[in-house]
Amino acid sequence: MASIDTAPKYAKQPIDRNDLIQKFAALAGLVLLVIAFSLANGAFHTMSNAVTIALQTSTIAFIGLGATLTIITAGIDLSLGSVLALAGVVSALSAQVGIPVPIAMLIGVLTGAVCGLFNGLVVTRLKLPPFIATLGMMMIARGVALQITGARPVSGLPESFGTLGGGSLFRIVEMAPNGFPKVIFPGIPYPVILMAILAVAVAVMLRKTSFGRHLYAIGSNEEAARLSGVKVDRVKTGAYILSGAMAGIAGIVLMSRLVTGQPNEGVAYELDAIAAAVIGGTSLAGGVGTISGTIIGAFIIGILRNGLNMNGVSFFIQMIIIGLVIIATVWIDQLRNRK
Numbered sequence: 001m002a003s004i005d006t007a008p009k010y011a012k013q014p015i016d017r018n019d020l021i022q023k024f025a026a027l028a029g030l031v032l033l034v035i036a037f038s039l040a041n042g043a044f045h046t047m048s049n050a051v052t053i054a055l056q057t058s059t060i061a062f063i064g065l066g067a068t069l070t071i072i073t074a075g076i077d078l079s080l081g082s083v084l085a086l087a088g089v090v091s092a093l094s095a096q097v098g099i100p101v102p103i104a105m106l107i108g109v110l111t112g113a114v115c116g117l118f119n120g121l122v123v124t125r126l127k128l129p130p131f132i133a134t135l136g137m138m139m140i141a142r143g144v145a146l147q148i149t150g151a152r153p154v155s156g157l158p159e160s161f162g163t164l165g166g167g168s169l170f171r172i173v174e175m176a177p178n179g180f181p182k183v184i185f186p187g188i189p190y191p192v193i194l195m196a197i198l199a200v201a202v203a204v205m206l207r208k209t210s211f212g213r214h215l216y217a218i219g220s221n222e223e224a225a226r227l228s229g230v231k232v233d234r235v236k237t238g239a240y241i242l243s244g245a246m247a248g249i250a251g252i253v254l255m256s257r258l259v260t261g262q263p264n265e266g267v268a269y270e271l272d273a274i275a276a277a278v279i280g281g282t283s284l285a286g287g288v289g290t291i292s293g294t295i296i297g298a299f300i301i302g303i304l305r306n307g308l309n310m311n312g313v314s315f316f317i318q319m320i321i322i323g324l325v326i327i328a329t330v331w332i333d334q335l336r337n338r339k
Helices: 002-010 016-038 048-070 080-096 101-124 130-149 159-166 190-208 212-220 222-227 230-259 270-279 292-308 315-338
Strands: 172-175 181-185
Touching: 016 172, 048 080, 048 190, 048 212, 048 230, 048 270, 080 101, 080 230, 080 270, 101 130, 101 159, 101 230, 130 181, 159 190, 159 222, 159 230, 172 190, 190 230, 190 292, 212 222, 212 315, 222 230, 270 292, 270 315, 292 315
Parallel strands: none
Antiparallel strands: 172 181
């Protein structure tokens, strides 16, 4: 009877004033970055650059969605970048041997989900800390990706393999007088459309389903959730499966953009994903987080990288700046948790 009596307490998540402040602060920071880079370089606010930013940000957003789910449970997934690479090369190898591209891409996503299942079982069955479990998977997935490809790119893929990553909706091109095609409107890239669909789907899942509410309950107080009838191990495992599947989606989209399978792709992408989630208000202590905040955080990182590139800032300085942003954001999160 305990599950019947106590379940309603998780029916709605209370709106925390500090969480709202952090999310709007992130949104304000995003707007300020756009203004600053637009003033610094006139080419920044062009349509083509906006499309480029959205396309580059989509990869961070895909794995950021998965990172958000695991962090809400007070866990973490450090294997996202390596799983991205493994899923991408498995999909590319499948297409290379003649498997239809849609099925090959589905195999890639399932590969990511299987890696997530492994993470979830290690965390829930072997009772290892998520940091250690996913750190191990980070090494395993990268090693498998390099082993099955011989550490070489997977090439010779069918032309249709590049449609998902390189295609766009409403693209308008006309022939210029000189005989070369002229892009009138670059269109909306398919990865950006997919990003929007997945963001809405995961946000609805978090707020409108019992699985989503249980994720928050576990992150807030795992023992209380268990006593309330929540199947903690099953829900946690589900979060890691979804996280792995999101990394798989990111992998097939990224490899589709490159039209090759690159086993060395995705290095340190998990840090961008975790940073995007935390910048958007997801607490590393668990129990707090929103998909809209993660998307804002992903665009902050994407715009920061793009703007610094356009203004000639070296890659090494970019690493320093983004590292400082991550440290500052986590520090703010810690201050919020103490309060």
